[in-house]
Amino acid sequence: MAALDLFGRRWSLRILWELRAGPLGFRPLQKRCDDMSSSVMRQRLTELLDAQVIHQLPDSRYELTPLGQEARHALNPLARWAERWAATIDPQGSDHTDDQSASRVSHPDTVGDGAPERGSAD
Amino acid sequence: MAALDLFGRRWSLRILWELRAGPLGFRPLQKRCDDMSSSVMRQRLTELLDAQVIHQLPDSRYELTPLGQEARHALNPLARWAERWAATIDPQGSDHTDDQSASRVSHPDTVGDGAPERGSAD
DNA sequence: GGTGGCCGCTTCGGAAATCGAAACGGAGGA
DNA sequence: TCCTCCGTTTCGATTTCCGAAGCGGCCACC
Numbered sequence: 001m002a003a004l005d006l007f008g009r010r011w012s013l014r015i016l017w018e019l020r021a022g023p024l025g026f027r028p029l030q031k032r033c034d035d036m037s038s039s040v041m042r043q044r045l046t047e048l049l050d051a052q053v054i055h056q057l058p059d060s061r062y063e064l065t066p067l068g069q070e071a072r073h074a075l076n077p078l079a080r081w082a083e084r085w086a087a088t089i090d091p092q093g094s095d096h097t098d099d100q101s102a103s104r105v106s107h108p109d110t111v112g113d114g115a116p117e118r119g120s121a122d
Numbered sequence: 123m124a125a126l127d128l129f130g131r132r133w134s135l136r137i138l139w140e141l142r143a144g145p146l147g148f149r150p151l152q153k154r155c156d157d158m159s160s161s162v163m164r165q166r167l168t169e170l171l172d173a174q175v176i177h178q179l180p181d182s183r184y185e186l187t188p189l190g191q192e193a194r195h196a197l198n199p200l201a202r203w204a205e206r207w208a209a210t211i212d213p214q215g216s217d218h219t220d221d222q223s224a225s226r227v228s229h230p231d232t233v234g235d236g237a238p239e240r241g242s243a244d
Numbered sequence: 245g246g247t248g249g250c251c252g253c254t255t256c257g258g259a260a261a262t263c264g265a266a267a268c269g270g271a272g273g274a
Numbered sequence: 275t276c277c278t279c280c281g282t283t284t285c286g287a288t289t290t291c292c293g294a295a296g297c298g299g300c301c302a303c304c
Contacts, residue, residue, distance in 0.1 A: 003204035008133070008135055008136070009290095025251070037292045039291080060251085071203050075200065077195070132261080149281075
């Protein structure tokens with residue numbers, strides 16, 4: 001639940017995402033995050049540092065910790081879902097595919113649970 | 123990126139998460155979400171409805187769409203990471219102060235859906 | 245030596261998101 | 275009838291976010 005709170009903040013996920021390719025400094029990272037406010041940037045950075053998701057190199061750049069890398073990887077399925085989602089709600093928006101494949105994005109069999117989830121960790 | 127914006131809002135992920143066990147009405151859902159404000163609740167619900175992540179049953183309860191179910195499943199690796207993360211930064215919460223362990227929590231967690239993470243795009 | 249650019253980071257006022265509680269009409273049970 | 279729960283809306287107060295300016299420091303360039 002605390003994770004949902006940490007990542008439910010406005011730029012946390014984005015920072016995690018933009019740091020995936022390697023360490024970045026304050027301003028370069030800010031620029032990558034759609035030029036977000038430096039004040040909020042510092043705030044998120046502090047939270048992520050405190051959560052040990054990122055750490056600061058001696059040259060003051062920010063880098064994902066091993067824990068952060070895991071989090072970033074845990075984000076991968078969500079990123080993949082986002083693509084399907086974008087194709088579903090906005091088929092003509094980003095990348096119109098000439099073929100008809102986009103129409104069949106919802107595959108009710110893949111989830112493999114005709115019954116609702118039971119006893120999940122909560 | 124739009125997904126990061128949708129889910130970067132304050133209760134979106136939580137709502138998605140609390141709806142995993144089945145459809146819920148407005149007030150019951152609100153109660154599950156740490157008694158969040160009804161105003162924000164309605165706002166999030168509208169956004170999620172618009173994003174076709176949830177839909178409303180004839181008895182006016184809210185339920186995940188197939189697309190929403192996929193999103194919920196895509197959240198599973200993150201949930202699993204959150205447990206490891208909690209054990210790392212707060213070892214006395216579940217395990218006593220043994221810094222070395224980082225052992226897995228003793229949950230036979232049922233997150234085992236059919237969507238294992240296969241690392242690609244990296 | 246001076247100037248200019250980029251750096252990490254902070255401060256501040258205004259805008260936007262969020263909160264918290266109250267209220268509405270409706271359905272059902274006692 | 276009264277009481278409870280429901281979905282939903284409204285409104286003022288608080289929190290968060292934004293956007294721009296500014297600080298000192300570093301280094302390249304002239």
